[in-house]
Amino acid sequence: MATTTSEMAKPKALILSGFGINCERETDYAFEIARARPQIVHINDVIAQKSLIRECQILVYPGGFVNGDDTGSGLACANYLRDRLLEELLRFIESDRLSIGICNGFQIMSHLGMFPVGHDRYLTGDAVQTALTFNTSARYRDLWVKLSADPASKCVWTKGIGMLDLPVRHGEGRFYADDATMQKLRESGQVVFRYVNEDGSPAKGGPANPNGSLDDVAGICDPTGRHFGLMPHPEVAIHRTQDALYTLKRELAKRGGKDVPDETGCMRLFRNAVEYFK
Amino acid sequence: MAARIEVKYKEGIDSRGEVIRKKILALMKEGVITQGRVDSVEVVDAYTLNAALGGGRLAEIAETLRDPVTQDIMIGSAFRPDDVDYAIEIGFLPGVTDNVATTVRKGIEARLGSLGPDESMHSTRVLLIKGDISSTAAGQIGTAFANPLIQKIKLQRGAEFAKEGFPPYVPKVTLNDDPRESVIPIRDMPDDELKVIAKKGVIDPVNKKHRGPLALDADNAEPMRIIKEYFGGIGRDPTDVELECLAQTWSEHCKHTLFAAALDEGTSDPLPGGLFKTYIRGATEKIRAEWKRLGRDDFLLSVFSDNSGIVKFDGKWAITDKVETHNSPSILDPYGGSITGIVGVDRDAVGAGEGAMPFSHRFYFCFADPRILRALFKKKADDGTLEERMLSSRSIMDGVIEGVKDGGNKSGIPTPQGGAFFHERYSGKPLVFVGVQGLLPMEVAGKPGWEKKAEAGDLVVVIGGRVGMDGIHGATFSSESMDAGSPMGAVQIGDPITQKKLSDAICKEARDLGLYRSITDNGAGGLSCSVYEMAKECGGATINVDNVPLKYPGMRPDQILISESQERMTLAVPRDKIEQFMAVMQKHDVEATVIGEFNDSGRAVATYQGRTVLDLDMEFFHDGLPQRHLKTTWTPELYMHDSPMSDAPDDMTPLLLKMLGRLNICSKEMIFEQFDHEVQGGSVVKPMVGKGKVDSDATVTRPVLDSMKGVATTQALFPRYSEIDTYHMAACAIDTAVRNMIAVGGSLEQMSLLDNFCWCSSDEPERLGQLKRAAKACNDVSTAYLTPLISGKDSMFNTFKGFDEKGNPIKVDVLPTLMISGLGVMDDVEKCQTLDAKVAGDLVYVVGMTRDEMGGSEYYAMVGEEEEGRGKEYIGENVPKVDTDTNLKTYKAMQDAVHSGLVASCASVGLGGLAVALAKTAIGGQLGMDIDVKNMYDNGVVDDVERLDNLLFSGSQGRFVVTVDPSMQAKFEEKLKGVAFSRVGTVTEDKNFIVKYGSHDVNVFVDTDVGKMAESYKATLRGY
16 A cells, blocks of 8 residues: 555554564554554564664554563563664654553663653663562462553643553562652652552552552653553553453443443553644 | 672562462471471572673673662672571573573673573572571472472571572583484394383483383384384384384374274274274264255364364454363473473464464363372382372462463463363373464465475474473373383473564564475474474475584484474475575574475485484385274273262252352462463453453453454363263263353354363273263264364373372372363354343343253262261262253354343353352352242253252253343243243342242242352462
8 A cells, every 4th residue: 555645644653572572463453543653663673774763753662571571571671672772762762752661561661761750861770760570469460450540640641541441461560669769750740550449549559459569550651751651551452342341331331222432441542642743 | 700690689579588488388387398487588589600701791791680779689699698597599400491591691692792602691599588497398498499300409508508608500411422323223122122112212322221211012012013024124223213203203192093093893883993083083074064065164274184273264364273281291390391381382373284373372270189288109119218209289280370371471372261170080190281272364475374385395494492302202201101210301391482482483474475385393202203294295304413403412313303392393495485584583583494305205314423313214104003903891880979868958058158169160260360361452251251250161352453253262171070971071071162152152153172182091991981982972962063173182191100108009090081172253252242140130041951960060079078977079970961952952042142132141051050150140240149940940941850959050061041131031032932941030239149949038048148159259269
């Protein structure tokens, strides 16, 4: 298909793959639905052709088990990327563009230093101030959770979003930072999502917080709000059939003479990113 | 020059230590670890860098191995707090795959360039234990958290540790200095000597010991005699390479000789064609003929020939499905056994047709009760000392779950479908079923995607992991019973990331570029099986063993050819595509090597150091093993069992609550939650459904993101019924698989089945007789429903022989087990249904006939176990029987009702009967129920059931529990015309769960609530 003008107007989303990343296809699909121009590219292809980063508007670190999580989730991959793409990534951050890390991608971004707190020295050791570590149960868990967006959050990805239902799937998702960092993170509007109870009340470390995250934090952003990381997986909760309670919601809607909307709340994240470039 | 780097979490962050401490305390309680006080456990991750690195470099590397926010590092030495009671270091034995070390090595090489051949990386883990424990306890902790078969455990007392700590750990493989083939003079060998070799293996010319089982000793070593004859005919003796490769290719594991054997010739029920041809493939052929007659679409593309069964999905895609077992490896090393099982079966998708991308996993485990400690030993020394204690049921369960978790999750393939069955007959050997479904393009490079053919002149290429000593004799080993001679080399460790890269390189790139002509897995039998099996497509192959990439030097050519090192595949690559193929592999970081060439010579050849070490006629190699002729027996007296004599209690509430907590019925949330079932975005009906998260009987997946087509998958087995009649055991498994798929929205017209037989002592005529009956049931039920079998596998010797804790010799046969896996293509997943009740006020129906079929029921097992002075299950006699004519009508009507949106929930009634299905419907919906079973009698859907406990818990097949919107009542009942059904009550808002006989309150015999039922249902495996 020839690239039309309207195609060109769509922001390009570069979706990293390879080395054990494993959520690139469904993430690609979510951006496709959101009318971005997603492209899945192997990390080694990006390294070989650095212009790919220059040409994209959205950089995506999908979920997975990059390098098998050996030596720590996302750590080996973060080293690999920093060693090879430092300048490109710094230039990307300086320009007005977006990135998102989901689950393992959040861990990679975190190790890279994409979320500086109280300064803007991205990708340096100084910027590694928050961490994602072993769940309190020290066990991998796959379960659906409820998230509530922090109204004070600067994040451009979550504009207009209140609460979301989606799954977590990780063994190392417990958000951690020291007290001072935590304080600054809250003050600077960098806390994006928190785990909440079914009725929307704070989880306060209870069962609704699946991993023991500090202050129930499920997602954070950088000081500009453009670079965003979260542990749960919005890319598999975009269609009604993916919802954990799909048949129940369908039945209840039917009794009310209605139909469940095709699209669920999580699509808003991807649409927001595309909107940003309009 | 080796240096140590240690990484430890800062105070209060690492949750692993506390989890380990709790497990130690639990094991102390169980008596596995000697009592003591454990105040805390800390974990240190240690790396040994066996390479010439300067101090600065070492510090630089160390920094890449930690997260500065949470972790501290120690460079060139160890964390040695002085208040530790015991320190335990766990590392890998020489030659065992160390995935973490591989990642570290790649990281270092990416920075500093390639390491030298003598340089290596190793990872270890140190547990720092504070408290007061004995040295015995410390040793026991070591073996509880490591496996001595593959890991090295080192202990240091606190004082010694504080002073010295553990030194760098460099496990080095030392093998033969001059590895070479040898000639085995079998032509002049006397029969008795030949028989010993046939069983125990070739005698090593250097150490004079048998190298490990050839398993060529069946029928009085008939296979070995045929080999002797062949070499007599060509006038030379075989090499060890030839014998080993023949043994692999002819193994029960690869050739399924029992399923192929002619049975009972000269009797009234002869099966000259054998079980497989007559009852399994034969049934599928009959079904296809019937479809043709009816003018129905034949959706089967490839059955019983490729690595997986392959069926049509839509115009663009086909679905592959395959289920394997990994039982023997899982008892030696539960984690390694199950991870290689699941990662291994994925290669049956990638190796199906031109390469299918795995999109969904299956699992099913048969374990002994993890709460019961039963000591089994493999060996008894001459002085009576018991040796080689088998792992506890708990350790086996934990390890197997952990392995499937890592294998599935790290591969990025969801694992939604599965379950677990517990019985003491699995205490000697667990059954570990693992399966995978793949998505295969209908067309690859202009040809049907499900076909493949290597051509003469194509290059033999191996990709993926390197070859080591792991898994040598795996195929021949699993064809043997478990006894003291079982080799330790049979253990392997999987590396899902290596395979993920391989799978991406093939399914996301090389396949669609048309860079190869044929592809297959390197599984059992290693290269000896994969290369020469593929060579059948063109007529021959020659490989150069010197070119096979090895993990370490010193392996003999026979070892290289039969090694079962994981994550490898064999491909036929045309010469003009090889350059491009290699470039794709390199980008994906997948090692690829040309090791030979396919040809049409009619010979299987291998050379080593310029000498021919294997040169066999292809026909003899593959078809030289003649059909076996076996006799079976069936002795009815063996299958008579007592039934309980006790009266039914008036209040059955406690019975129901206890039933819900039975291991075989309770929630498997503990397992499901650890397996990623959402990755790839296709999950529709999840492993647990409803607000109350109850286990679903089937799952639904949408494999193509922009399509609403889907697949329903399920699994079913009833091993306890084998104690009464294996025919009904098998029939019930098929009936349940079909029914489970109907319940979630599947269609009879698009269903297929997979069979996995896990038998025991199959050299005994009675066991073969049981097998014959089970296979006959497969034929009868699958042809009645026109649901074809498309793929299968058998594991025939699941028997443990050894000693109990008193030193008495014992033999534990698993229950003869047939697992049926169902695959149902769905046109529209939005027509799916789940079993949780949705709305208060809905009507509750029971569909299908309930009979007094308590034989082999979970209820009888419970009654027997709780009876004073008995303490073990009752089996009884009335095993559930499948009435295929009636059930077919029911299934067609229910299929229509579900697809028409007339039911608000639909549960397939399975183990535990009606009561469990009703309770799960209520728990799932977090709603109450008011049930009057007298309606069932009034509506004539009960056949001769006098006791209400039997009504609640009978195992009759062909039944559903359904809830219906009252406004749909007329339409629903109209759809079910001619089918047995009864409206039995309503869904209630109040969460009370009431079952009565007759409408008065005095007739209530179950009175509880959803909260209590949910607690019983969930509590059993919580905390495991």
